[in-house]
Amino acid sequence: MAATTPSSLAPPAVPMELHAGNRDRLVAALRGHLSASGRPPRGLVLLQGGEEQTRYCTDHLELFRQESYFAYLFGVREPGFYGAIDIASGQSILFAPRLPADYAVWMGEIKHLSYFRDAYKVDVVFYVDEITQVVQDRFGDHGKPLLFLLHGKNTDSGNFSKPASFEGMEKFDTDLSTLHPILTECRVIKSDLELAVIQYANDISSEAHIEVMRQARPGMKEYQLESIFLHHAYMYGGCRHCSYTCICATGDNSAVLHYGHAAAPNDRTLNDGDMALMDMGAEYHFYGSDITCSYPINGKFSSSQIVIYNAVLKAHNDVISHMRPGVNYLDMHKLAERAILESLKKEQILQGDVDDMMAQRLGAVFMPHGLGHLLGIDTHDPGGYPEGLERPKEPGLSSLRTTRELKEGMVITVEPGCYFIDTLLTKARNDPISSKFFNWQEIEKYKSFGGVRIESDVYVTAQGCQNLTNCPRETWEIEAVMAGAPWPLRPSTSPAAAAESGV
DSSP, rough: OOOOOOOSOOOOOOOTTTHHHHHHHHHHHHHHHHHHOOSOOOOOEEHHHHHHHOOOTSSOBBBOOOHHHHHHHHHSSSSSSSEEEEEETTOOOEEEOOOTHHHHHHHHOOOHHHHHHHTTOSSEEEEEGGGGHHHHHOOOSSOOOOEEEEBBBOOOOOOOOOOOOOOTGGGGGEESHHHHHHHHHHHOOOOHHHHHHHHHHHHHHHHHHHHHHHHHOTTTTHHHHHHHHHHHHHTTTOOEEEOOEEEEEEGGGGGTTTTSSTTTTOOOOOOOOOOEEEEOEEEEEOOOOOEEEEEEETOOOOOOHHHHHHHHHHHHHHHHHHOOOOHHHHHHHHHHHHHHHHHHTTTSSBOOOHHHHHHHHTTHHOSSSSSOOOOOOSOSSSSOOOOOOOOOOSEEEEEESOOOBBOOTOOOEEEEEEOOOOOHHHOOOOOOHTTTTTTTTHHHHHTTEEEEEEEEEEEEEEESSEEOOOOOSSSSHHHHHHHHHHHHSSSTOOHHHHHHHHH
């Protein structure tokens, strides 16, 4: 196995002005909404941060990661906090847990409230057990203070956010409907400071993917590839958390869309001739990345691997070239489907009219998932289906995590794929209309192929978009890097030169 390549990156300091800016944007949005609704621009946004969790009934504490909305507004990494923002003045308040004296023995220094005020750049800090008194004393001039609480549905999970609760809450008026859609929409558009952190997460994750690519060999285990990624992202990037469970799929496992879970734990042995589908992304200061690279384990694409890989790459590149504000993401999904179907027809895997295939929803046979999703503090960042936007019901399209029009400032993934999934192919074969589009003799050759996915994280700009991910994508680039060439490739490196040199 090759020695680990030292990174050119260093974990950056993240200014707390990032979260102060997030609070400012929320206050401005709330003031605008309340004014337009004929309501006074008063009240207190109150969020409850995450709590540490033990493993079932034991005293083993799982590694804490902050609740995402709370992280967005305050950047607090410790558990047990509450945070408030006064809509009228914009003043920010943190409420820290009052820790027992023996915390200093077992867990470390008990920090003064002034530490949290300075570290998180808020106006003032109190203890959690002082919430009721502080709110009454500071915000009771106009009668009973109104608390805007976070309560709303996540359209990806179907779960609801947890509104803050504390002893004495019945003394205040509460609003459970206003905050969630407005705060969620704030998260959809990224600031320059947020973008810089997402870019760093992409940079270290791209670098880690390349390290995996270089070290992959037949005979290894999938979990060893996962380990290389996690090590590089943490060792050199300071990324203690991953954005999601790593998907390290090889061979026919690459047709399992969310492989890598507890029942399929990245434990297959890599075989010569396998395709690998590596879907992994590091998280830094709450903000994530989501990158997928697909390549042959032995470093050389076979003819059949080139066919499927290039079909997906064309879809990936076509979508990115069309992305700009005002473009609908449902149309981008269909563009990716069409590119893949056209490529498969060109290779005589499919036959017939591509328009008819699209009408029959054949794209969903090969790409049953959506083209992509919003990305930020969560891998599947919220805001994909704001109120009034309905999720499509057709096969494939129903899996789209958003069908919004693109806006400047969005960060969204582009992740087309082409998979040979027995369940879906059998269903298509048994359908008299769908079946006629398939060259089943050719399909049989790909029965154990698995799948290919290519995923990049893309920032929507005023005129188009910017790809934040920096991994080898062309087949010849991948082969060169797997053979030891540096990345980015030197300008003198070309497909022909790479082939001639064996690099």
